[in-house]
Amino acid sequence: MPNTDPKLKAMLWALNNIGAEVSTIEQNSDASISTGFNWFHIQSDTTDSKECLQSLGLPNEIIDAICTPETRPKAIQLGEGMLVYLRGINHNPDADPEDMVSLRLWIGENILISARRKDRQLLSVQDVKEELEKDHIPSSPLDLALRIITKIADRISETVDVLDEDLTEFEALDKSAKRDRIKLSMIRRQAAAIRRYLAPQRDALDAMYRFNKSLNQQQGFELRDQTDRMTRYVEDLDLAKERAMVLQDELRNRIAEQQGMRMYVLSLVTAIFLPLSFLTGIFGMNVAGLPGTEEPKAFFYLASTMVIVAIVLLIGMLWKKWF
Structure with a gap:
């Protein structure tokens, strides 16, 4: 070697x-x-x-x-x-x-x-x-x-x-x-x-x-x-x-399913609060002639109406099995 x-x-x-x-x-x-x-x-x-x-x-x-x-x-x-x-x-x-x-x-x-x-x-x-x-x-x-x-x-x-x-x-x-x-x-x-x-x-x-x-x-x-x-x-x-x-x-x-579910829940919540936001927007306008401005129980009536609308919308979504 x-x-x-x-x-x-x-x-x-x-x-x-x-x-x-x-x-x-x-x-x-x-x-x-x-x-x-x-x-x-x-x-x-x-x-x-x-x-x-x-x-x-x-x-x-x-x-x-x-x-x-x-x-x-x-x-x-x-x-x-x-x-x-x-x-x-x-x-x-x-x-x-x-x-x-x-x-x-x-x-x-x-x-x-x-x-x-x-x-x-x-x-x-x-x-x-x-x-x-x-x-x-x-x-x-x-x-x-x-x-x-x-x-x-x-x-x-x-x-x-x-x-x-x-x-x-x-x-x-x-x-x-x-x-x-x-x-x-x-x-x-x-x-x-x-x-x-x-x-x-x-x-x-x-x-x-x-x-x-x-x-x-x-x-x-x-x-x-x-x-x-x-x-x-x-x-x-x-x-x-x-x-x-x-x-x-x-x-x-x-991940896409989780994001879609979050967006779906957010959409349902938005659907519930959209009419409530409409009511608060209407009665929140600072103009003369609004009904109930002189009525002491007007706020109670409006709040009760908003709760009833929310409950009706929620029941309708449950009935349609959106949740």
């Missing part, structure tokens, strides 16, 4: 001799192996990332593919190895889960290279590293790649389950506050954003199964299982989008 310069900043860490009788973990150190395989995890957007990959003996076309700024999930067979672009849930602090982290994998005969961008740590990779440190050792770079894919799928599953639980809570409870409407819109956007990457990721895993001729039966079964999981998550996200749309429609209808 080529030596790696410990001064290279792109090399985050290296695990050497994985699968050998003795497994060692070294930080940015020179190493040579006789058995097993190596896993290098690098940061692809540093100034020395290409130099770091060249020191590992990779051809320029693969280096350019690993260091490309923008990626979309896919799998490409290049010579004896395979380049895989994946996306994982973003669990970094103050990050949105739908802002998915790009992970690039180069799977060779005795080497696995994983690459990520600056400040875009993927916890699924850290989970696999911790398992290796606990001597849960895969037998080949492809098995290690499948383990990373499984961990990515596990994290995606957690996020999809959270979205499903939030939607179930909305369906069970009568929520119409502004913050609830904002949260529902956010769930819908998250489902759409995550699905945007999971659909091509499903196709990438399917391409890995079709293109990689070195898969044994167990590897093929595990890869098909992860492909099926991605398919299920895509379907769950599609369903979540539909549920969110239905809930938004129901919420808008509920």
Whole structure:
């Protein structure tokens, strides 16, 4: 194996001799192996990332593919190895889960290279590293790649389950506050954003199964299982989008119904007080000749008349079942 310069900043860490009788973990150190395989995890957007990959003996076309700024999930067979672009849930602090982290994998005969961008740590990779440190050792770079894919799928599953639980809570409870409407819109956007990457990721895993001729039966079964999981998550996200749309429609209808009911009640109250306002307007005019101005009980008669009119109008509305 080529030596790696410990001064290279792109090399985050290296695990050497994985699968050998003795497994060692070294930080940015020179190493040579006789058995097993190596896993290098690098940061692809540093100034020395290409130099770091060249020191590992990779051809320029693969280096350019690993260091490309923008990626979309896919799998490409290049010579004896395979380049895989994946996306994982973003669990970094103050990050949105739908802002998915790009992970690039180069799977060779005795080497696995994983690459990520600056400040875009993927916890699924850290989970696999911790398992290796606990001597849960895969037998080949492809098995290690499948383990990373499984961990990515596990994290995606957690996020999809959270979205499903939030939607179930909305369906069970009568929520119409502004913050609830904002949260529902956010769930819908998250489902759409995550699905945007999971659909091509499903196709990438399917391409890995079709293109990689070195898969044994167990590897093929595990890869098909992860492909099926991605398919299920895509379907769950599609369903979540539909549920969110239905809930938004129901919420808008509920709000419109509440506003319509308030306007209806206000109209009925206005209908009752309109003739009363007419009477008070007539008898409130400050002109000569108004009846009852000299009668001491005129106010009592007028007030009684207004009450009777209001009661008659109310009875009429109840009889028409307007209330």
